[in-house]
Amino acid sequence: MRDKSWNGYERNRLLINMGDGTFAEAATAYGLDSLRDGRGLAVSDFDGDGGLDFMINNYNGPAQYFVNKVPQRGHWLRIRLRGRQSNRDGIGAILRATTSDKKQMRVISAGDGYASQYSRIAHFGLGNAKTIDTLEVTWPSGHQQTFHNVAVDRLIEVDENRPAPITIR
Numbered sequence: 001m002r003d004k005s006w007n008g009y010e011r012n013r014l015l016i017n018m019g020d021g022t023f024a025e026a027a028t029a030y031g032l033d034s035l036r037d038g039r040g041l042a043v044s045d046f047d048g049d050g051g052l053d054f055m056i057n058n059y060n061g062p063a064q065y066f067v068n069k070v071p072q073r074g075h076w077l078r079i080r081l082r083g084r085q086s087n088r089d090g091i092g093a094i095l096r097a098t099t100s101d102k103k104q105m106r107v108i109s110a111g112d113g114y115a116s117q118y119s120r121i122a123h124f125g126l127g128n129a130k131t132i133d134t135l136e137v138t139w140p141s142g143h144q145q146t147f148h149n150v151a152v153d154r155l156i157e158v159d160e161n162r163p164a165p166i167t168i169r
Helices: none
Strands: 013-015 024-025 038-044 055-056 065-066 075-082 094-098 104-106 122-127 131-138 142-152 153-158
Touching: 055 075, 075 131, 104 122, 142 153
Parallel strands: 075 153
Antiparallel strands: 013 024, 038 055, 055 065, 075 122, 094 104, 094 131, 131 142
């Protein structure tokens, strides 16, 4: 098919959650409006600054790396799991983070989307919250851990056998 595509060349989309149940298209405003034939998307904090970056794999073309440079982003926490009774990466684990005004949940998975793999490090965007009041981890083994007043703006590791998370960076 050479330079042809079964799907056609469509512009990338970036939908911003407006917080009221609606979303706004923002790919052009954020410089993500590529017309290449994107097939796979990986989302992770590749540069370790707390913002989620994108890597797009294109059919019959080079991959594209988009670094998140949004100014004045809120607080965040990244969590890496280390399973002992469960699998090493905690695949299947459920993490719940509660702050004074939000509850969020992440599930650690082994694959996401077509031709894609997201990071196994869970990322929580926390806005103005300066701590996580409660962090709960439910491991695939059934073991549960609960931590209180977890510091933010860092990468931590939760080990299935340790009583407290450790800061990685």
